[in-house]
Amino acid sequence: MLGSVVVGVGIAGSVRIRDLLAPLSSSAAEKLTVKGFVSRRTLPEQHGVQQISIEEALSRNDIQVAFVCTENSSHEEHIRQFLNAGKHVCVEYPMALSYSSAADLWDLAQQKGLVLHEEHIELFTPDYKQLKKDIAGKKLEEGSLHFTGGSLKPDFGFPSFSGIARLTWLVDLFGELTVKEATLVEDEERKYMKLTAHFLTKDQKPLTWVEERGVGMGRAKHIHLRFDSCTLTELPAGQREPVGLFMQDLVLFGRKLQGEVPTEELQAEQSRILHCLQLAENIQQFCQSTAA
Ligand SMILES: NC(=O)C1=CN([C@@H]2O[C@H](COP(=O)(O)OP(=O)(O)OC[C@H]3O[C@@H](n4cnc5c(N)ncnc54)[C@H](OP(=O)(O)O)[C@@H]3O)[C@@H](O)[C@H]2O)C=CC1
Numbered sequence: 229m230l231g232s233v234v235v236g237v238g239i240a241g242s243v244r245i246r247d248l249l250a251p252l253s254s255s256a257a258e259k260l261t262v263k264g265f266v267s268r269r270t271l272p273e274q275h276g277v278q279q280i281s282i283e284e285a286l287s288r289n290d291i292q293v294a295f296v297c298t299e300n301s302s303h304e305e306h307i308r309q310f311l312n313a314g315k316h317v318c319v320e321y322p323m324a325l326s327y328s329s330a331a332d333l334w335d336l337a338q339q340k341g342l343v344l345h346e347e348h349i350e351l352f353t354p355d356y357k358q359l360k361k362d363i364a365g366k367k368l369e370e371g372s373l374h375f376t377g378g379s380l381k382p383d384f385g386f387p388s389f390s391g392i393a394r395l396t397w398l399v400d401l402f403g404e405l406t407v408k409e410a411t412l413v414e415d416e417e418r419k420y421m422k423l424t425a426h427f428l429t430k431d432q433k434p435l436t437w438v439e440e441r442g443v444g445m446g447r448a449k450h451i452h453l454r455f456d457s458c459t460l461t462e463l464p465a466g467q468r469e470p471v472g473l474f475m476q477d478l479v480l481f482g483r484k485l486q487g488e489v490p491t492e493e494l495q496a497e498q499s500r501i502l503h504c505l506q507l508a509e510n511i512q513q514f515c516q517s518t519a520a
Protein backbone atom coordinates (compact mmCIF):
# COMPACT_ATOMS: atom_id res chain seq x y z
CA MET A 229 0.00 0.00 0.00
CA LEU A 230 1.09 3.56 -0.69
CA GLY A 231 0.05 6.33 1.69
CA SER A 232 -0.95 9.61 0.09
CA VAL A 233 -1.72 13.22 0.88
CA VAL A 234 -4.08 15.54 -1.00
CA VAL A 235 -2.77 19.10 -1.30
CA GLY A 236 -5.45 21.76 -1.84
CA VAL A 237 -9.09 21.12 -1.07
CA GLY A 238 -11.15 22.70 -3.84
CA ILE A 239 -13.37 20.88 -6.36
CA ALA A 240 -10.56 18.62 -7.58
CA GLY A 241 -9.01 18.00 -4.13
CA SER A 242 -12.36 17.02 -2.64
CA VAL A 243 -12.99 14.54 -5.43
CA ARG A 244 -9.53 13.06 -4.88
CA ILE A 245 -10.21 12.54 -1.16
CA ARG A 246 -13.57 10.94 -1.97
CA ASP A 247 -12.08 8.65 -4.62
CA LEU A 248 -9.11 7.62 -2.44
CA LEU A 249 -11.55 6.58 0.28
CA ALA A 250 -13.58 4.44 -2.13
CA PRO A 251 -11.23 3.25 -4.88
CA LEU A 252 -12.58 1.24 -7.79
CA SER A 253 -12.52 -2.35 -6.63
CA SER A 254 -9.99 -4.73 -8.17
CA SER A 255 -8.15 -1.77 -9.74
CA ALA A 256 -4.69 -0.33 -9.18
CA ALA A 257 -6.35 2.57 -7.31
CA GLU A 258 -6.83 0.17 -4.39
CA LYS A 259 -3.10 0.31 -3.75
CA LEU A 260 -3.47 3.89 -2.50
CA THR A 261 -4.70 5.09 0.86
CA VAL A 262 -5.16 8.66 2.08
CA LYS A 263 -3.29 9.71 5.22
CA GLY A 264 -4.27 13.37 5.34
CA PHE A 265 -4.81 16.58 3.42
CA VAL A 266 -2.97 19.88 3.29
CA SER A 267 -4.73 23.21 3.04
CA ARG A 268 -3.77 26.86 3.53
CA ARG A 269 -7.03 27.26 5.43
CA THR A 270 -7.88 25.52 8.68
CA LEU A 271 -10.49 22.97 7.73
CA PRO A 272 -12.45 20.35 9.63
CA GLU A 273 -12.02 16.64 8.90
CA GLN A 274 -13.02 15.76 5.34
CA HIS A 275 -14.89 12.43 5.33
CA GLY A 276 -12.83 11.40 8.35
CA VAL A 277 -9.52 12.53 6.81
CA GLN A 278 -7.44 14.93 8.94
CA GLN A 279 -5.63 18.09 7.95
CA ILE A 280 -1.84 17.88 8.33
CA SER A 281 0.87 20.49 7.74
CA ILE A 282 2.87 20.52 4.53
CA GLU A 283 6.03 19.86 6.57
CA GLU A 284 4.46 16.72 7.99
CA ALA A 285 3.32 15.64 4.50
CA LEU A 286 6.84 16.09 3.14
CA SER A 287 8.59 14.29 6.00
CA ARG A 288 6.35 11.38 6.96
CA ASN A 289 7.66 7.99 5.89
CA ASP A 290 4.18 6.53 5.56
CA ILE A 291 3.34 9.13 2.90
CA GLN A 292 4.84 8.16 -0.44
CA VAL A 293 2.47 9.97 -2.80
CA ALA A 294 1.16 13.53 -3.17
CA PHE A 295 -1.91 14.70 -5.11
CA VAL A 296 -1.38 18.34 -6.07
CA CYS A 297 -4.84 19.85 -6.52
CA THR A 298 -4.24 23.56 -5.91
CA GLU A 299 -4.63 26.40 -8.42
CA ASN A 300 -2.27 26.19 -11.40
CA SER A 301 0.22 28.88 -10.35
CA SER A 302 1.36 26.81 -7.36
CA HIS A 303 1.70 23.41 -9.08
CA GLU A 304 5.35 23.72 -10.03
CA GLU A 305 6.54 24.60 -6.53
CA HIS A 306 4.50 21.82 -4.93
CA ILE A 307 5.66 19.20 -7.41
CA ARG A 308 9.28 20.20 -6.85
CA GLN A 309 8.93 20.03 -3.06
CA PHE A 310 7.33 16.59 -3.10
CA LEU A 311 9.69 15.11 -5.69
CA ASN A 312 12.65 16.43 -3.70
CA ALA A 313 11.19 14.77 -0.61
CA GLY A 314 11.11 11.47 -2.53
CA LYS A 315 7.35 11.31 -3.09
CA HIS A 316 5.53 10.31 -6.29
CA VAL A 317 3.27 13.06 -7.60
CA CYS A 318 -0.09 13.20 -9.31
CA VAL A 319 -0.87 16.77 -10.39
CA GLU A 320 -4.05 18.18 -11.88
CA TYR A 321 -3.39 19.71 -15.29
CA PRO A 322 -1.46 21.78 -16.20
CA MET A 323 1.66 20.72 -14.28
CA ALA A 324 3.36 24.09 -14.83
CA LEU A 325 2.82 27.44 -16.51
CA SER A 326 5.84 27.22 -18.82
CA TYR A 327 7.36 24.57 -21.04
CA SER A 328 10.81 24.78 -19.49
CA SER A 329 9.48 24.32 -15.95
CA ALA A 330 7.61 21.20 -17.03
CA ALA A 331 10.68 19.80 -18.77
CA ASP A 332 12.75 20.41 -15.59
CA LEU A 333 10.13 18.67 -13.44
CA TRP A 334 10.17 15.57 -15.67
CA ASP A 335 13.97 15.51 -15.41
CA LEU A 336 13.77 15.75 -11.63
CA ALA A 337 11.23 12.91 -11.44
CA GLN A 338 13.42 10.75 -13.64
CA GLN A 339 16.56 11.51 -11.60
CA LYS A 340 14.72 10.55 -8.44
CA GLY A 341 13.11 7.47 -9.98
CA LEU A 342 9.63 8.76 -9.11
CA VAL A 343 6.33 8.77 -10.98
CA LEU A 344 5.12 12.20 -12.08
CA HIS A 345 1.62 11.97 -13.47
CA GLU A 346 -0.47 14.79 -14.95
CA GLU A 347 -4.23 14.19 -14.76
CA HIS A 348 -6.15 14.49 -18.06
CA ILE A 349 -9.79 13.70 -17.36
CA GLU A 350 -10.82 15.37 -20.62
CA LEU A 351 -9.51 12.30 -22.45
CA PHE A 352 -11.85 10.07 -20.41
CA THR A 353 -15.13 11.87 -21.11
CA PRO A 354 -17.63 9.71 -23.00
CA ASP A 355 -18.05 12.39 -25.69
CA TYR A 356 -14.32 12.51 -26.31
CA LYS A 357 -13.98 8.73 -26.50
CA GLN A 358 -16.86 8.63 -29.00
CA LEU A 359 -15.45 11.49 -31.07
CA LYS A 360 -12.08 9.75 -31.28
CA LYS A 361 -13.73 6.54 -32.49
CA ASP A 362 -15.95 8.37 -34.97
CA ILE A 363 -13.10 10.16 -36.72
CA ALA A 364 -10.56 7.33 -36.67
CA GLY A 365 -9.05 6.90 -40.13
CA LYS A 366 -10.62 10.10 -41.53
CA LYS A 367 -8.46 12.81 -43.12
CA LEU A 368 -8.93 16.27 -41.68
CA GLU A 369 -9.28 19.17 -44.14
CA GLU A 370 -9.97 21.90 -41.60
CA GLY A 371 -11.50 22.32 -38.18
CA SER A 372 -12.29 24.31 -35.10
CA LEU A 373 -12.91 23.75 -31.40
CA HIS A 374 -14.72 26.47 -29.49
CA PHE A 375 -14.87 26.24 -25.68
CA THR A 376 -16.90 28.49 -23.42
CA GLY A 377 -16.91 28.50 -19.64
CA GLY A 378 -17.19 30.59 -16.48
CA SER A 379 -14.42 33.01 -15.61
CA LEU A 380 -11.40 31.63 -13.74
CA LYS A 381 -9.46 33.15 -10.89
CA PRO A 382 -6.21 34.84 -12.06
CA ASP A 383 -3.98 32.21 -10.44
CA PHE A 384 -5.04 29.65 -13.04
CA GLY A 385 -2.52 31.19 -15.47
CA PHE A 386 -2.59 32.31 -19.08
CA PRO A 387 -5.65 30.88 -20.90
CA SER A 388 -3.60 28.63 -23.20
CA PHE A 389 -2.37 26.90 -20.01
CA SER A 390 -5.64 26.83 -18.04
CA GLY A 391 -7.29 25.58 -21.27
CA ILE A 392 -4.64 22.92 -21.90
CA ALA A 393 -7.42 20.28 -21.98
CA ARG A 394 -8.63 21.66 -25.32
CA LEU A 395 -5.09 21.61 -26.73
CA THR A 396 -4.75 18.05 -25.49
CA TRP A 397 -7.86 17.06 -27.44
CA LEU A 398 -6.54 18.64 -30.64
CA VAL A 399 -3.09 17.08 -30.31
CA ASP A 400 -4.44 13.67 -29.31
CA LEU A 401 -6.78 13.73 -32.34
CA PHE A 402 -4.65 15.37 -35.00
CA GLY A 403 -1.01 15.00 -33.91
CA GLU A 404 1.66 17.66 -33.51
CA LEU A 405 0.63 21.21 -34.40
CA THR A 406 2.35 24.48 -35.24
CA VAL A 407 1.00 27.79 -33.95
CA LYS A 408 0.51 30.26 -36.81
CA GLU A 409 -1.17 33.10 -34.96
CA ALA A 410 -2.91 33.81 -31.68
CA THR A 411 -4.78 36.73 -30.21
CA LEU A 412 -6.31 37.48 -26.84
CA VAL A 413 -9.18 39.87 -26.22
CA GLU A 414 -9.73 40.75 -22.56
CA ASP A 415 -12.16 42.90 -20.68
CA GLU A 416 -11.00 42.79 -17.08
CA GLU A 417 -13.95 44.74 -15.74
CA ARG A 418 -16.42 42.28 -17.21
CA LYS A 419 -14.10 39.34 -16.35
CA TYR A 420 -14.38 38.33 -19.99
CA MET A 421 -11.69 36.88 -22.25
CA LYS A 422 -11.45 35.27 -25.65
CA LEU A 423 -8.36 33.53 -26.92
CA THR A 424 -8.16 32.56 -30.59
CA ALA A 425 -5.30 30.38 -31.81
CA HIS A 426 -4.64 29.24 -35.36
CA PHE A 427 -2.62 26.10 -36.02
CA LEU A 428 -1.45 23.99 -38.91
CA THR A 429 -1.29 20.23 -38.69
CA LYS A 430 1.70 18.32 -40.05
CA ASP A 431 -0.31 17.97 -43.30
CA GLN A 432 -0.66 21.76 -43.39
CA LYS A 433 -4.39 21.67 -42.59
CA PRO A 434 -5.77 24.62 -40.62
CA LEU A 435 -7.20 24.20 -37.12
CA THR A 436 -8.63 26.94 -34.93
CA TRP A 437 -9.06 26.91 -31.15
CA VAL A 438 -11.24 29.45 -29.38
CA GLU A 439 -11.26 29.59 -25.56
CA GLU A 440 -13.88 32.01 -24.29
CA ARG A 441 -14.71 32.68 -20.65
CA GLY A 442 -16.96 35.13 -18.90
CA VAL A 443 -19.12 35.47 -15.81
CA GLY A 444 -22.12 33.18 -16.13
CA MET A 445 -21.01 31.55 -19.40
CA GLY A 446 -21.93 27.87 -19.44
CA ARG A 447 -19.32 25.12 -19.90
CA ALA A 448 -19.68 23.95 -23.48
CA LYS A 449 -17.64 22.79 -26.46
CA HIS A 450 -18.55 23.27 -30.11
CA ILE A 451 -16.73 21.58 -32.92
CA HIS A 452 -16.65 22.02 -36.65
CA LEU A 453 -14.49 19.39 -38.28
CA ARG A 454 -14.40 18.91 -42.05
CA PHE A 455 -12.92 15.64 -43.29
CA ASP A 456 -12.40 14.26 -46.78
CA SER A 457 -15.53 12.13 -46.37
CA CYS A 458 -17.84 14.06 -43.99
CA THR A 459 -18.28 17.08 -41.74
CA LEU A 460 -18.95 16.93 -37.98
CA THR A 461 -20.69 19.94 -36.47
CA GLU A 462 -21.65 18.49 -33.11
CA LEU A 463 -19.89 16.46 -30.46
CA PRO A 464 -21.24 12.93 -30.48
CA ALA A 465 -22.91 11.90 -27.23
CA GLY A 466 -20.89 9.03 -25.82
CA GLN A 467 -22.19 6.29 -23.58
CA ARG A 468 -22.11 7.30 -19.89
CA GLU A 469 -19.77 5.13 -17.88
CA PRO A 470 -20.13 3.91 -14.31
CA VAL A 471 -16.57 4.89 -13.34
CA GLY A 472 -16.06 8.64 -12.75
CA LEU A 473 -13.49 10.65 -14.68
CA PHE A 474 -11.15 11.32 -11.75
CA MET A 475 -11.41 7.65 -10.75
CA GLN A 476 -10.32 6.59 -14.24
CA ASP A 477 -7.35 8.91 -13.84
CA LEU A 478 -6.60 7.46 -10.39
CA VAL A 479 -6.54 3.96 -11.84
CA LEU A 480 -4.07 5.06 -14.52
CA PHE A 481 -1.85 6.71 -11.89
CA GLY A 482 -2.08 3.56 -9.74
CA ARG A 483 -1.01 1.46 -12.74
CA LYS A 484 2.00 3.74 -13.26
CA LEU A 485 2.97 3.35 -9.59
CA GLN A 486 2.74 -0.42 -9.99
CA GLY A 487 4.95 -0.31 -13.10
CA GLU A 488 2.10 -1.65 -15.21
CA VAL A 489 2.14 1.01 -17.92
CA PRO A 490 4.48 0.17 -20.82
CA THR A 491 7.46 2.48 -21.35
CA GLU A 492 6.35 3.39 -24.89
CA GLU A 493 2.99 4.51 -23.56
CA LEU A 494 4.65 6.60 -20.85
CA GLN A 495 6.96 8.19 -23.38
CA ALA A 496 4.18 8.97 -25.84
CA GLU A 497 2.17 10.56 -23.04
CA GLN A 498 5.09 12.64 -21.85
CA SER A 499 5.80 13.86 -25.39
CA ARG A 500 2.17 14.83 -25.83
CA ILE A 501 2.11 16.72 -22.52
CA LEU A 502 5.33 18.59 -23.30
CA HIS A 503 4.19 19.37 -26.85
CA CYS A 504 0.91 20.81 -25.53
CA LEU A 505 2.77 22.96 -23.00
CA GLN A 506 5.12 24.14 -25.75
CA LEU A 507 2.08 25.12 -27.86
CA ALA A 508 0.54 26.89 -24.85
CA GLU A 509 3.74 28.88 -24.43
CA ASN A 510 3.95 29.73 -28.15
CA ILE A 511 0.34 30.94 -28.03
CA GLN A 512 1.10 33.10 -25.00
CA GLN A 513 4.11 34.60 -26.83
CA PHE A 514 2.02 35.39 -29.93
CA CYS A 515 -0.65 37.07 -27.81
CA GLN A 516 1.85 39.07 -25.82
CA SER A 517 3.76 40.20 -28.92
CA THR A 518 0.58 41.46 -30.61
CA ALA A 519 -0.55 43.14 -27.37
CA ALA A 520 2.72 45.08 -27.03
N1 LIG B 1 -12.73 21.26 -11.19
C1 LIG B 1 -12.53 20.38 -12.15
O1 LIG B 1 -13.48 19.74 -12.64
C2 LIG B 1 -11.15 20.15 -12.66
C3 LIG B 1 -10.03 20.79 -12.15
N2 LIG B 1 -8.79 20.54 -12.67
C4 LIG B 1 -7.60 21.16 -12.11
O2 LIG B 1 -7.60 21.05 -10.70
C5 LIG B 1 -6.90 22.14 -10.10
C6 LIG B 1 -7.76 22.79 -9.05
O3 LIG B 1 -8.98 23.20 -9.64
P1 LIG B 1 -10.32 23.32 -8.79
O4 LIG B 1 -10.32 22.31 -7.72
O5 LIG B 1 -11.43 23.35 -9.76
O6 LIG B 1 -10.11 24.77 -8.18
P2 LIG B 1 -10.73 25.42 -6.86
O7 LIG B 1 -10.76 26.89 -7.11
O8 LIG B 1 -11.97 24.73 -6.43
O9 LIG B 1 -9.60 25.12 -5.77
C7 LIG B 1 -8.27 25.60 -5.92
C8 LIG B 1 -7.66 25.85 -4.55
O10 LIG B 1 -8.27 26.98 -3.94
C9 LIG B 1 -8.42 26.78 -2.54
N3 LIG B 1 -9.86 26.92 -2.22
C10 LIG B 1 -10.88 26.11 -2.64
N4 LIG B 1 -12.05 26.54 -2.16
C11 LIG B 1 -11.78 27.65 -1.44
C12 LIG B 1 -12.57 28.54 -0.69
N5 LIG B 1 -13.88 28.38 -0.58
N6 LIG B 1 -11.95 29.59 -0.09
C13 LIG B 1 -10.64 29.76 -0.20
N7 LIG B 1 -9.82 28.93 -0.87
C14 LIG B 1 -10.38 27.90 -1.49
C15 LIG B 1 -7.95 25.37 -2.22
O11 LIG B 1 -6.65 25.40 -1.65
P3 LIG B 1 -6.48 25.34 -0.04
O12 LIG B 1 -7.19 24.10 0.41
O13 LIG B 1 -5.01 25.30 0.16
O14 LIG B 1 -7.12 26.58 0.51
C16 LIG B 1 -7.91 24.70 -3.59
O15 LIG B 1 -6.91 23.76 -3.71
C17 LIG B 1 -6.53 23.07 -11.25
O16 LIG B 1 -5.23 22.77 -11.62
C18 LIG B 1 -7.48 22.67 -12.37
O17 LIG B 1 -6.93 22.92 -13.65
C19 LIG B 1 -8.61 19.66 -13.69
C20 LIG B 1 -9.66 19.00 -14.23
C21 LIG B 1 -11.00 19.19 -13.76
Ligand SMILES: C=CC1=C(C)/C(=C/c2[nH]c(/C=C3N=C(/C=C4\NC(=O)C(C)=C4C=C)C(C)=C\3CCC(=O)O)c(CCC(=O)O)c2C)NC1=O
Pocket residue numbers: 239349350353377390391392393394447473
Ligand atom coordinates in the same frame (compact mmCIF):
# COMPACT_ATOMS: atom_id res chain seq x y z
C1 LIG C 1 -20.13 23.74 -11.80
C2 LIG C 1 -19.01 24.46 -11.74
C3 LIG C 1 -17.76 24.01 -12.34
C4 LIG C 1 -16.53 24.50 -12.03
C5 LIG C 1 -16.20 25.55 -11.04
C6 LIG C 1 -15.60 23.77 -12.85
C7 LIG C 1 -14.22 23.97 -12.82
C8 LIG C 1 -13.32 23.30 -13.72
N1 LIG C 1 -13.64 22.24 -14.51
C9 LIG C 1 -12.53 21.89 -15.20
C10 LIG C 1 -12.45 20.83 -16.14
C11 LIG C 1 -13.44 19.88 -16.34
N2 LIG C 1 -14.62 19.83 -15.67
C12 LIG C 1 -15.32 18.81 -16.14
C13 LIG C 1 -16.61 18.43 -15.67
C14 LIG C 1 -17.16 18.91 -14.48
N3 LIG C 1 -16.45 19.57 -13.50
C15 LIG C 1 -17.30 19.86 -12.48
O1 LIG C 1 -16.97 20.46 -11.45
C16 LIG C 1 -18.62 19.36 -12.80
C17 LIG C 1 -19.84 19.52 -11.93
C18 LIG C 1 -18.53 18.76 -14.04
C19 LIG C 1 -19.69 18.17 -14.69
C20 LIG C 1 -19.73 17.20 -15.49
C21 LIG C 1 -14.57 18.14 -17.18
C22 LIG C 1 -15.00 16.93 -17.95
C23 LIG C 1 -13.37 18.80 -17.28
C24 LIG C 1 -12.21 18.47 -18.18
C25 LIG C 1 -12.06 19.40 -19.30
C26 LIG C 1 -13.16 19.29 -20.30
O2 LIG C 1 -13.34 18.22 -20.92
O3 LIG C 1 -13.83 20.30 -20.48
C27 LIG C 1 -11.46 22.76 -14.82
C28 LIG C 1 -10.06 22.71 -15.36
C29 LIG C 1 -9.87 23.75 -16.43
C30 LIG C 1 -10.63 23.44 -17.71
O4 LIG C 1 -10.27 22.50 -18.43
O5 LIG C 1 -11.60 24.17 -17.98
C31 LIG C 1 -11.95 23.63 -13.88
C32 LIG C 1 -11.20 24.74 -13.17
N4 LIG C 1 -16.28 22.88 -13.62
C33 LIG C 1 -17.60 22.99 -13.38
O6 LIG C 1 -18.50 22.34 -13.94
